[in-house]
Amino acid sequence: MAESDEQYDALGQTYERAKHIPTGLAEQATFLSALPPLTGRSVLDVACGTGFYPRNFVDLGATEVVGVDSSAEMIAYAEYVEGKQPRGIAYRRLDAGDLPVLGRFDVVTAVWLLGYAEDPAALDRMVANLAANLAPGGTLAVLVPNPDADFDVLAGPYGRYGYDVVRTGPLTFRQPVSVRVLDEPAFAFDSYFWPVGAFDGALTRAGLTDVTRAPTVVPSDERGDEFWADLRRSPSFAVFTAKSDS
Numbered sequence: 439m440a441e442s443d444e445q446y447d448a449l450g451q452t453y454e455r456a457k458h459i460p461t462g463l464a465e466q467a468t469f470l471s472a473l474p475p476l477t478g479r480s481v482l483d484v485a486c487g488t489g490f491y492p493r494n495f496v497d498l499g500a501t502e503v504v505g506v507d508s509s510a511e512m513i514a515y516a517e518y519v520e521g522k523q524p525r526g527i528a529y530r531r532l533d534a535g536d537l538p539v540l541g542r543f544d545v546v547t548a549v550w551l552l553g554y555a556e557d558p559a560a561l562d563r564m565v566a567n568l569a570a571n572l573a574p575g576g577t578l579a580v581l582v583p584n585p586d587a588d589f590d591v592l593a594g595p596y597g598r599y600g601y602d603v604v605r606t607g608p609l610t611f612r613q614p615v616s617v618r619v620l621d622e623p624a625f626a627f628d629s630y631f632w633p634v635g636a637f638d639g640a641l642t643r644a645g646l647t648d649v650t651r652a653p654t655v656v657p658s659d660e661r662g663d664e665f666w667a668d669l670r671r672s673p674s675f676a677v678f679t680a681k682s683d684s
Contacts, residue, residue, distance in 0.1 A: 453488050453512075455621050459600025464656045464666070465675050466494075469549065469581050472652035472677045476500040479544040482571050484534050485551035489516030489527065495545075496525040504540060508533040534564050542573035549581040552637055553630045558611055561632075561640050569644040572682035578646060579679045583615075583631040588672035595668045603629070603674055612636075617674075638678055646680035 456462050469491075477499030483492050486505030495503050505527055507513050513531045520527050532538070534551055546568050555561035568578055592603035600620055606628070607614040613631040618624060641649045654673050656666040 453515075454490055456601070456619050457490055459619070459621055460657075460661075461596070461599035461601060461669060461674055464599070464654065464669055464673065465581065467655040467657055468652060468673075468675065469579065469677050470494065470498070471655045472679050473498075473545060473547075473579055474577050476545065480504075480541070480573075481545045481547065482506065482540060482543040484537060484546065484548045484568060486516060486529070487512050487549075489519055489529065491547065491549060492516070492527045492529075493519070493523075493525060495547075496527060500545075502543075503527045504543075505529045506532045506534070506537065506540070534567060535560060537564075537567040537571070539570050541571065543571050543576060544573055545577050545579065546571050547579045547581075550583075550629075552580055552640070553583045553612070553632060558636070558640075561636065562643055565640040565644045569646055569682060574682060574684055576682045577679055578641065578682070579677060580637065580641075581675055581677050582637050583629055584673050584676045585632055585634040585636060586672075587631055587674065591668050591672035592674055596672070596674065598665070599669050601674075603631075637676075641678060641680040644680075645682075645684070647683055648679075648681040650679050652677040652679060 476495055479500050480502035481495045481500045483505045486492055486507045489505055492503045492505040505516055510531055513529050516529045548568055555564055572578060589605055596602050597620060601618055603615050603617050606616050615629050615631060616626050617629050618626040638649045654670055
């Protein structure tokens with residue numbers, strides 16, 4: 439294997455590990471179950487990272503998938519995987535804050551994007567940009583930090599799900615936190631939890647309708663209901679969907 443291949447594979451293993459720990463499995467189950475059927479549909483994924491979800495969308499039957507991210511490193515890795523295992527996904531390096539209209543997509547998604555908006559006005563701009571790429575009747579699905587999270591759970595028993603969340607500063611219009619992935623080797627990244635009403639409010643202000651929070655879904659596995667109880671009580675994530683009428 440070439441050195442560049444080894445570097446890319448190491449990058450993917452680092453950034454995609456969090457999708458395979460227990461909370462990542464619940465994230466996937468909740469997010470994918472909230473989407474409409476993708477067979478024959480077009481999908482735009484904004485803040486696509488390494489292309490994890492765009493690859494899922496193709497596997498679920500989407501016929502046109504475009505992934506967008508502001509990070510050159512993430513886009514390079516996604517294109518590397520596309521080159522090794524072609525699925526017909528197109529990737530572009532663009533920032534969600536000034537995202538142009540790339541087309542009219544049946545489904546537009548954004549996973550862990552909106553929490554990073556610099557202020558409420560920037561949040562509204564991001565959501566408006568996402569909505570502008572929707573076809574009439576299309577669905578916007580966003581996965582965000584849970585607005586009604588219980589930080590006592592996230593900093594304590596939530597560790598059994600593979601990471602914990604610790605507040606790192608004072609609450610302003612959002613709560614800064616450190617998310618510590620407890621897999622080996624452990625790593626951490628900054629995130630921001632917004633209050634109840636912030637994300638669904640932004641979807642409504644963008645002119646979207648049928649704004650709904652999706653129910654939390656956990657894997658059906660041998661760990662059983664007792665294992666998943668704290669995650670159900672206070673997941674680290676929330677999924678909202680909305681519709682475009684125009």
